[in-house]
Amino acid sequence: MTMATSTPAISRRDYSAPLVGLGSFIACLLVVEGLIRFGLLNRFIVPPPSEIVMSFGRLFAEENIVHRFFFTAGECLLAGVMVTICGISIGVVMQRFDLLRRACETWVAAFASAPLVLTYPLFMVIFGRNAWTIIMMGFLAALPPVILKTIEGISGTRKVLVNVGRSFNLTPAQQFWKILFPAALPTIFVGIRLGLIFALINIVGTEFLINFGGLGQLINDLAERYDLSGTYAAICFVILVSVVFFIALEKAERWLRPVD
Amino acid sequence: MASSAGSSDAILVADDIAVRFETPEGPITAVDNVSFQVRPGEFLSVIGPSGCGKSTLFNVIGGLLNTHDGVVTVAGETISGPHKSIGMVFQEESTFPWRTVTDNVAFPLELVGMPKQKRVERARHFISLVGLDGFENRYPGELSGGMRQRVSLARTLASEPKILLMDEPFAALDEQTRLLLGDKVLQIQQQLKQTTLLITHNITEAVQMSDRILVMTYRPGKVKRIVDIALPRPRTSEIVGSEVFGRYVAEIWNDLREEANRGMRDEEKSVLRREEQAS
Amino acid sequence: MAETGRLRQAAVATPLISQVTLLRVAIILGVLAGWEFLAHSGWLYRDVVPSLLSIGRALIKLLSDRNYYFHLGVTAVEIGAALAIGGSAGLAVGLLLGGNRFLSKAFEPYLYYLGPTPKIIFFPVMIMWFGVGPESKVALGTLSCFFPVALNVAAGMRQIDKVLIRVGHSFRASTWQMVQKIYLPAMRHPIINGVRLGFGFALIGTLLAETKLSNKGIGFLIIQTYSVFDMPGMYAMLIVLFVLAIGANALIGRLGGLENIKRN
Numbered sequence: 001m002t003m004a005t006s007t008p009a010i011s012r013r014d015y016s017a018p019l020v021g022l023g024s025f026i027a028c029l030l031v032v033e034g035l036i037r038f039g040l041l042n043r044f045i046v047p048p049p050s051e052i053v054m055s056f057g058r059l060f061a062e063e064n065i066v067h068r069f070f071f072t073a074g075e076c077l078l079a080g081v082m083v084t085i086c087g088i089s090i091g092v093v094m095q096r097f098d099l100l101r102r103a104c105e106t107w108v109a110a111f112a113s114a115p116l117v118l119t120y121p122l123f124m125v126i127f128g129r130n131a132w133t134i135i136m137m138g139f140l141a142a143l144p145p146v147i148l149k150t151i152e153g154i155s156g157t158r159k160v161l162v163n164v165g166r167s168f169n170l171t172p173a174q175q176f177w178k179i180l181f182p183a184a185l186p187t188i189f190v191g192i193r194l195g196l197i198f199a200l201i202n203i204v205g206t207e208f209l210i211n212f213g214g215l216g217q218l219i220n221d222l223a224e225r226y227d228l229s230g231t232y233a234a235i236c237f238v239i240l241v242s243v244v245f246f247i248a249l250e251k252a253e254r255w256l257r258p259v260d
Numbered sequence: 261m262a263s264s265a266g267s268s269d270a271i272l273v274a275d276d277i278a279v280r281f282e283t284p285e286g287p288i289t290a291v292d293n294v295s296f297q298v299r300p301g302e303f304l305s306v307i308g309p310s311g312c313g314k315s316t317l318f319n320v321i322g323g324l325l326n327t328h329d330g331v332v333t334v335a336g337e338t339i340s341g342p343h344k345s346i347g348m349v350f351q352e353e354s355t356f357p358w359r360t361v362t363d364n365v366a367f368p369l370e371l372v373g374m375p376k377q378k379r380v381e382r383a384r385h386f387i388s389l390v391g392l393d394g395f396e397n398r399y400p401g402e403l404s405g406g407m408r409q410r411v412s413l414a415r416t417l418a419s420e421p422k423i424l425l426m427d428e429p430f431a432a433l434d435e436q437t438r439l440l441l442g443d444k445v446l447q448i449q450q451q452l453k454q455t456t457l458l459i460t461h462n463i464t465e466a467v468q469m470s471d472r473i474l475v476m477t478y479r480p481g482k483v484k485r486i487v488d489i490a491l492p493r494p495r496t497s498e499i500v501g502s503e504v505f506g507r508y509v510a511e512i513w514n515d516l517r518e519e520a521n522r523g524m525r526d527e528e529k530s531v532l533r534r535e536e537q538a539s
Numbered sequence: 540m541a542e543t544g545r546l547r548q549a550a551v552a553t554p555l556i557s558q559v560t561l562l563r564v565a566i567i568l569g570v571l572a573g574w575e576f577l578a579h580s581g582w583l584y585r586d587v588v589p590s591l592l593s594i595g596r597a598l599i600k601l602l603s604d605r606n607y608y609f610h611l612g613v614t615a616v617e618i619g620a621a622l623a624i625g626g627s628a629g630l631a632v633g634l635l636l637g638g639n640r641f642l643s644k645a646f647e648p649y650l651y652y653l654g655p656t657p658k659i660i661f662f663p664v665m666i667m668w669f670g671v672g673p674e675s676k677v678a679l680g681t682l683s684c685f686f687p688v689a690l691n692v693a694a695g696m697r698q699i700d701k702v703l704i705r706v707g708h709s710f711r712a713s714t715w716q717m718v719q720k721i722y723l724p725a726m727r728h729p730i731i732n733g734v735r736l737g738f739g740f741a742l743i744g745t746l747l748a749e750t751k752l753s754n755k756g757i758g759f760l761i762i763q764t765y766s767v768f769d770m771p772g773m774y775a776m777l778i779v780l781f782v783l784a785i786g787a788n789a790l791i792g793r794l795g796g797l798e799n800i801k802r803n
Binding site: 016017018020021024025045046099100102103104110113114115117118119120121122124125126197200201202204205208209216219220223228231232235238239242243246247 | 558559562563566583587641642644645646648649652653655656657658659660661662663664667668735739742743746747750758762764765768770773774777780781784785788789
């Protein structure tokens with residue numbers, strides 16, 4: 001580990017590190033391409049990256065990937081709305097009644113670390129092999145972080161703001177809606193962001209597992225048809241969608257929290 | 261730039277040290293043309309205003325900063341990294357919170373592979389030296405700030421360095437603890453005849469403990485003056501009250517005041533500059 | 540605080556059973572009662588909500604079945620292997636990225652943005668590479684737990700008090716000594732947290748893969764109960780799974796917590 005304490009010149013934004021990262025990634029792809037073309041890597045196990053890229057076109061033309069994208073997005077949206085309403089409500093109630101909070105908060109935290117998505121066979125029995133199972137999986141996975149962050153946000157309101165409200169003799173309801181809740185919004189949004197990410201991951205995962213739905217089901221379908229490059233391409237597409245979604249949520253959070 | 265030390269018997273020689281940094285605001289020279297020597301058993305303090313490059317100098321001599329001009333030699337050997345004859349005591353809290361006092365102090369001995377029994381024995385000796393008997397099995401979290409600094413000191417002393425290099429080790433402590441710890445360090449130094457180089461901004465501390473004081477200018481840090489402190493040894497903190505002590509302090513403050521003022525004005529200017537750039 | 544407080548406070552009787560415990564018991568009893576009511580109401584398709592008795596019977600049957608422990612062992616070994624491989628890879632990569640600012644800026648964004656993505660969709664690829672046996676499950680578990688461990692370790696390294704690193708350098712510790720005696724102990728909390736997260740993800744990844752394509756393991760057993768509509772059996776298995784998962788998570792956390800006694 002180097003011990004330089006004098007800092008090198010960084011007057012403008014230094015792009016050398018991100019370029020090295022990107023360059024290494026591209027270099028890896030080229031190496032894989034080369035290994036396959038020279039027969040060192042079996043092309044029936046790892047298709048050449050060039051073929052994967054070309055399969056993207058097929059996905060759009062033949063496999064209805066856009067339609068599937070909107071289907072998955074719709075499931076996420078529904079799960080998101082459900083978890084926002086339920087999660088925040090439960091969180092508010094739990095924060096309001098301290099005894100309830102002390103009794104149940106650790107339970108919620110425990111469920112956050114439990115493999116909730118493994119109950120999908122159970123939900124398949126209850127709802128059938130359809131979209132509701134998928135939406136419920138997203139909903140359940142997203143619930144704990146929203147609840148916990150709502151509680152954290154409201155109880156974390158700076159004491160001085162609470163005192164300002166009391167100095168104006170606000171009723172408890174006014175205190176909540178005018179001070180506590182707005183002050184908690186940034187933290188609550190962090191919870192929703194986390195929840196939405198978990199929801200997406202579990203929704204796509206469940207679609208894959210039960211072979212129903214949009215993007216996840218596409219991957220499963222292509223895999224069962226032994227369409228190698230198609231499978232890889234679909235996986236890449238889904239990863240791309242997840243990453244874009246994640247970045248969008250981060251930007252949204254920064255917009256909501258300009259002072260930090 | 262007068263040096264009053266003899267040259268042939270010096271154990272530490274700093275020759276024409278200069279350090280330059282690149283910052284977003286352009287290149288700055290932290291330290292320029294600094295030369296001095298330290299005799300064996302001597303206590304030399306380096307004092308200067310904030311921004312005079314004292315900590316930079318500390319890192320250069322300690323071997324933690326190698327991008328500099330000039331040469332530092334210890335007992336004839338040129339330094340190119342942390343040298344085994346130099347022991348460093350840092351300004352910040354530096355005890356390992358997950359180790360007991362004994363394990364902290366034994367750390368340098370562990371690194372060189374000393375067997376456990378011998379390590380613990382040796383560590384006990386130095387723990388006793390800094391006056392922390394009875395706290396061998398405590399964790400740093402259970403001790404006060406002053407006690408933790410004593411642990412850091414004991415740890416460095418345990419490596420038995422030829423030269424003890426300290427960077428404002430008492431900066432975070434209150435004045436009274438500082439004076440008493442200064443006493444302790446003085447006592448140890450006199451007992452071990454430990455060559456010591458102390459970096460500080462505290463004039464009282466410097467005069468209390470040193471044989472000589474090197475006064476630095478504000479950035480770029482140069483040697484402004486070297487003052488011989490002809491106070492009798494052995495010394496204790498009682499000497500702080502004497503008239504002769506007061507005169508030394510006044511003399512050094514005279515030198516420092518000018519530099520400290522330059523420092524303050526410079527800081528104010530850079531704050532204004534930053535505000536202009538931001539708007 | 541003790542002396543004046545004691546003088547002023549009226550004696551507050553500490554109840555034998557705290558209110559919190561009472562509420563928890565009440566909630567649990569309420570849920571169980573509601574469940575039993577639903578089971579006998581006939582509103583839902585038979586056995587979707589089986590009676591508590593039948594679930595209890597299935598639990599006993601499960602826990603006394605030697606075969607179950609075989610499958611549990613298979614899954615445990617898979618998860619263990621996934622955590623070992625993914626965890627050590629994550630540790631190594633995390634140490635590398637955390638210790639070097641350039642590498643961190645070059646490569647860590649990839650870990651950060653590729654981390655929160657569904658990993659189960661990689662299962663077909665794992666099957667192609669590793670076959671249909673336990674290796675593909677381990678591979679998926681490894682992929683799942685690599686990211687949280689690496690990111691946590693990298694972040695943990697950056698949070699180490701810088702002065703401790705300088706202490707190590709000032710005593711001329713070798714790189715290995717730095718890692719063993721300074722970096723790792725200083726990072727024990729982020730590492731434990733990373734392992735906790737990693738375990739959770741390895742568990743999920745491995746089990747989901749087992750439900751998709753396997754003939755051994757807990758995931759396989761759960762899908763079996765689904766295909767024969769053995770609902771009490773499914774509930775029993777899920778209960779045991781959740782108890783084990785939450786228990787293991789708490790255990791790892793406690794291991795980290797034990798260190799709390801030493802920390803200041």
